[in-house]
Amino acid sequence: MRDNTRPVLYAICSSLLLLVLCMHLLNNSQIFKMPPAKRITVTQDYKPNRRIVSTNLPLDDKYNRTEEISKATNQGKVPDVIGIGVRKCGTGVYMKFLEKHGYFRFPSFYNYETEYFTRNKHKGLSWYMSVFDPTPNEKLAIEKTPHYLYAKPSSIPDDILQLNSNAKIILLLCNPTPRAYSCFVHHYGKGISSKDWPFAFEHYVRKNLPLVQQTLANSPRQDIEKFIFANWNSNLECIIAGLYSFHIKRWQSRFNESHMMIINGEKVMQNPGPEYIKLQKFLGVPEMFQEKDWVKNNTTGHFCLRPPNNRSTLYCQDDQVKKGRTRSLIAAKPKRNITMWLNNFYRPYNDELVQLLGKKFLWN
Numbered sequence: 001m002r003d004n005t006r007p008v009l010y011a012i013c014s015s016l017l018l019l020v021l022c023m024h025l026l027n028n029s030q031i032f033k034m035p036p037a038k039r040i041t042v043t044q045d046y047k048p049n050r051r052i053v054s055t056n057l058p059l060d061d062k063y064n065r066t067e068e069i070s071k072a073t074n075q076g077k078v079p080d081v082i083g084i085g086v087r088k089c090g091t092g093v094y095m096k097f098l099e100k101h102g103y104f105r106f107p108s109f110y111n112y113e114t115e116y117f118t119r120n121k122h123k124g125l126s127w128y129m130s131v132f133d134p135t136p137n138e139k140l141a142i143e144k145t146p147h148y149l150y151a152k153p154s155s156i157p158d159d160i161l162q163l164n165s166n167a168k169i170i171l172l173l174c175n176p177t178p179r180a181y182s183c184f185v186h187h188y189g190k191g192i193s194s195k196d197w198p199f200a201f202e203h204y205v206r207k208n209l210p211l212v213q214q215t216l217a218n219s220p221r222q223d224i225e226k227f228i229f230a231n232w233n234s235n236l237e238c239i240i241a242g243l244y245s246f247h248i249k250r251w252q253s254r255f256n257e258s259h260m261m262i263i264n265g266e267k268v269m270q271n272p273g274p275e276y277i278k279l280q281k282f283l284g285v286p287e288m289f290q291e292k293d294w295v296k297n298n299t300t301g302h303f304c305l306r307p308p309n310n311r312s313t314l315y316c317q318d319d320q321v322k323k324g325r326t327r328s329l330i331a332a333k334p335k336r337n338i339t340m341w342l343n344n345f346y347r348p349y350n351d352e353l354v355q356l357l358g359k360k361f362l363w364n
């Protein structure tokens, strides 16, 4: 090192030392001390109810707070809410609408159906958790897999509880006769012109209903269950899914009214506003959807939503997910004789359902 650079280096080093010393002194003095973060109790109603827990964590400690909240509710496991059906009663439609709500996070699948408890359990919990949008932990994780209602294994309700003892179940029921038609068109209607759907459906019912009727007649519950579990994914599915009173017993024995909401899908289709208000209350999320936000499309008869983030637009399902195939005002209806046959077949199950759930479950 050259002799004339030494004094310069000394000067730099001593200034740095002085600076560090000064910062240390200032930091310990009262002038620069931050006040302690304000402590709050997390009870604001912008949080879903189930997450309203007194964590007494600092407001600015976002990371810890969400971590604590999820620990206090479901140990960070998913999901918080599971839709268990019924397929073709509007299950995909309400998920699409709930996407506009803002307080939910969804599986990354187009149809939201994880099939975890039916087909994918072997992939493990980490897989199940990984399919959900990971972002904000304060949102309720919601999925729907309509097969859960009647698919095997029979332990699905217990499996859900084991994962999250606080899980909430949503079950949308609708008139099983038009539902069967809708299901048929969904599965088999693609290659058939829509004007021929009623005939193709007649053929399907004539071919399959007698077998179901025969099996159900005078069989003990366990045999019927065996039959359903053997056929939940067969071409009989469109018929057997509609035996609601049979299916819901195993769910009712595990989930009480505070954890399972059974919604009349016919009412939702006719006037969604009040039903979504009840749903938001049940899930403990803010009432982002109000009655006045629902607007009927007079061509299809279906309702559209004025989404909370942009109420000057209309969000409809008819086009976006190709719904409204059989129930819209312009759709080809099933033949009257087939409708009557199916109505008669489902009547005892519908009557039993009314007994189980009360008068509010009349379809018409």
Ligand SMILES: Nc1ncnc2c1ncn2[C@@H]1O[C@H](COP(=O)(O)OS(=O)(=O)O)[C@@H](OP(=O)(O)O)[C@H]1O
Pocket: 086, 087, 088, 089, 090, 091, 092, 093, 094, 146, 181, 182, 183, 185, 186, 268, 269, 302, 303, 304, 316, 317, 318, 322, 323, 324, 325, 326, 327, 328
């Ligand atoms: N608001 C609104 N807009 C559009 N469509 C509506 C709406 N509400 C209920 N529906 C009816 O929902 C039926 C589809 O039910 P799902 O969503 O359960 O189907 S799926 O199981 O997810 O495939 C679908 O039945 P189809 O008419 O047979 O296609 C729709 O008619």
